[in-house]
Amino acid sequence: MLTLYHCAGARSMRSLWLLHEMGLSFELKELPFSMAGLRTPEYLSISPLGRVPCLVDGEVKVFESGAITQYLCETYPASGLGRGPGDPERVDWLKWLHYAETMAVHGASLVQQKVFIAREERSPAVQNFESRRLAKAIEVVDQHLAVTGQDYLLETGFSAVDTNVGYSIHLGQGFIALDRWPHAVAYYDRLRARPAFQLAARPAPMENQASS
Ligand SMILES: N[C@@H](CCC(=O)N[C@@H](CS)C(=O)NCC(=O)O)C(=O)O
Incomplete structure (x- = not known):
């Protein structure tokens, strides 16, 4: 199961939008956009700076929205939204x-x-x-x-x-x-x-x- 940590309006909107475009099922955990909401020990163990987005896929934890985009496209290529090595684009x-x-x-x-x-x-x-x-x-x-x-x-x-x-x-x-x-x-x-x-x-x- 994929889990996305997200704050409304933040860069995590990229990952949320992409997950919807890809038609993948996922759990959305929306956090308050505040120090108290983002700097909990639990969240810092997933995202070391306590920022969003962060994606968890089983044992895999990915922070950085660009890395999440690349990870999703490479791990779940069926949507065709990525361009892998060798692709002209x-x-x-x-x-x-x-x-x-x-x-x-x-x-x-x-x-x-x-x-x-x-x-x-x-x-x-x-x-x-x-x-x-x-x-x-x-x-x-x-x-x-x-x-x-x-x-x-x-x-x-x-x-x-x-x-x-x-x-x-x-x-x-x-x-x-x-x-x-x-x-x-x-x-x-x-x-x-x-x-x-x-x-x-x-x-x-x-x-x-x-x-x-
Ligand atoms: N380069 C990172 C930036 C992540 C980032 O700074 N996210 C902001 C929201 S847009 C954040 O979590 N800010 C909370 C804070 O700085 O405490 C990415 O693209 O994921």
Whole structure:
């Protein structure tokens, strides 16, 4: 049985979205997004920094959302959402998988700057800098889609890397209006229309919530 540790709206949404896209059955443990919720001895034994996501598959414990994407695609290949060694799209698949995190660090920094850090300690300079770097990162996706004319990141269509990059755009659009990038807007709309995205974006039902 697969178990995913998740906080609503966090990077674990990538893994939740992918699990739904793959049609795998899993148990969802939703944790409160707080020090108390994430730094319990039980959770730290699974995820050493006490962050989400973390996936447990029998004896296997995987943290890092990119690694979870790769693990799921390689261990449960039937969905066809991965691109393994030897596949002509392997390098592009890996590139976008890791690029997703390059994008997300700017969004995460903005979450800290605009939500978690005490008002008097927030820095307009850091907020400006991170916003500009996030904008550049979104522009790269927009330009890729414009030049290739593709609906998704890979030529052959939707794949797991769209869940990783798609989440980063989902996070980023909370801080930056996307309207200057029409191809990124169309891409985000396409992703949002997917039932699996909608399942991952909604709050977890009570019976799926972890007791800790
Ligand atoms: N690179 C990691 C980042 C994990 C991460 O920082 N997750 C955030 C949520 S988006 C978290 O758990 N934050 C809680 C904390 O830092 O205490 C991944 O992609 O899984």
